[in-house]
Amino acid sequence: xxxxxxxxxxxxxxxxxxxxxxxxxxxxxxxxxxxxxxxxxxxxxxxxxxxxxxxxxxxxxxxxxxxxxxxxxxxxxxxxxxxx
Amino acid sequence: xxxxxxxxxxxxxxxxxxxxxxxxxxxxxxxxxxxxxxxxxxxxxxxxxxxxxxxxxxxxxxxxxxxxxxxxxxxxxxxxxxxxxxxxxxxxxxxxxxxxxxxxxxxxxxxxxxxxxxxxxxxxxxxxxxxxxxxxxxxxxxxxxxxxxxxxxxxxxxxxxxxxxxxxxxxxxxxxxxxxxxxxxxxxxxxxxxxxxxxxxxxxxxxxxxxxxxxxxxxxxxxxxxxxxxxxxxxxxxxxxxxxxxxxxxxxxxxxxxxxxxxxxxxxxxxxxxxxxxxx
Numbered sequence: 001x002x003x004x005x006x007x008x009x010x011x012x013x014x015x016x017x018x019x020x021x022x023x024x025x026x027x028x029x030x031x032x033x034x035x036x037x038x039x040x041x042x043x044x045x046x047x048x049x050x051x052x053x054x055x056x057x058x059x060x061x062x063x064x065x066x067x068x069x070x071x072x073x074x075x076x077x078x079x080x081x082x083x084x
Numbered sequence: 085x086x087x088x089x090x091x092x093x094x095x096x097x098x099x100x101x102x103x104x105x106x107x108x109x110x111x112x113x114x115x116x117x118x119x120x121x122x123x124x125x126x127x128x129x130x131x132x133x134x135x136x137x138x139x140x141x142x143x144x145x146x147x148x149x150x151x152x153x154x155x156x157x158x159x160x161x162x163x164x165x166x167x168x169x170x171x172x173x174x175x176x177x178x179x180x181x182x183x184x185x186x187x188x189x190x191x192x193x194x195x196x197x198x199x200x201x202x203x204x205x206x207x208x209x210x211x212x213x214x215x216x217x218x219x220x221x222x223x224x225x226x227x228x229x230x231x232x233x234x235x236x237x238x239x240x241x242x243x244x245x246x247x248x249x250x251x252x253x254x255x256x257x258x259x260x261x262x263x264x265x266x267x268x269x270x271x272x273x274x275x276x277x278x279x280x281x282x283x284x285x286x287x288x289x290x291x292x293x294x295x296x297x298x299x300x301x302x303x304x305x306x307x308x309x310x311x312x313x314x315x316x317x318x319x320x321x322x323x324x325x326x327x328x329x330x331x332x333x334x335x336x337x338x339x340x341x342x343x344x345x346x347x348x349x350x351x352x353x354x355x356x357x358x359x360x361x362x363x364x
Binding site: 013014016017020021024025027028031 | 256275276277280282283286289290
């Protein structure tokens with residue numbers, strides 16, 4: 001089994017990469033909303049169900065940053081994404 | 085679709101790469117001089133390496149119908165040995181005369197030390213005096229923003245033609261100052277450590293396609309030359325036309341590299357047999 005230091009170091013770049021991809025996803029979404037608005041539409045309305053999905057991802061990030069005590073983050077996120 | 089790999093370290097790859105690249109539309113690669121994974125000690129080691137990438141590697145690529153071009157440089161990681169750098173630089177003109185050498189690269193910065201900055205300046209000076217193109221490496225990860233600023237500062241103090249300089253490995257926090265200063269920039273697609281295909285497409289959409297090159301990762305570390313094709317697929321899936329993709333992934337490399345007449349692959353346009361543009 002790995003030590004805590006090994007876990008932190010071994011997976012750092014991979015997690016950094018995944019976080020950057022999420023950041024880029026949010027930026028991409030905001031840019032699309034801005035384009036929609038500039039085109040005369042209501043960006044959020046045009047997003048359809050997209051806004052709800054982005055909100056769910058934001059909620060997931062809050063869970064990552066401040067998890068409930070005694071609960072695995074993966075379980076919490078799977079339950080979050082399973083919600084209607 | 086015809087594709088050019090502008091930054092590809094062929095000597096670290098197997099012929100299977102060439103075969104698969106050829107099957108996926110790659111018509112040319114350009115190989116900058118690279119770090120060997122350890123610091124070389126002798127000028128002669130560099131000379132043989134430059135011979136390998138300028139004489140032998142084009143023959144290996146040609147077996148798959150791919151044109152191979154190269155660049156010469158002492159890697160930034162080896163710039164802490166100024167005596168070695170000066171000795172190797174003396175041999176550059178000999179390689180500038182080779183039929184497939186396009187210029188000086190990848191020079192640049194790693195830790196942005198005084199020696200590295202002096203080496204960068206000496207490389208750029210050598211290139212400008214001999215009318216060569218320049219490919220500049222910017223540092224990775226935590227050193228990137230500072231290192232890119234230092235690269236721009238070094239260049240600002242020199243008499244250079246920005247149109248002939250390509251600053252590579254830019255990301256979201258470093259692209260704008262490089263473009264604003266008139267340089268070409270490159271995105272380098274790595275599995276996890278640099279830019280990703282999706283983020284590259286985001287930047288193409290935000291900044292436009294002028295003076296932008298997209299490279300795959302292809303060296304002896306964790307890397308994948310087909311991140312470039314992955315990026316093309318992502319770009320096309322977002323609704324960009326075939327011609328727009330050709331502009332980015334074929335014609336832009338032609339435009340930058342073609343400033344050296346040895347790179348004679350011309351920009352292309354797709355159209356129907358009756359001369360109509362392809363809209364999809």
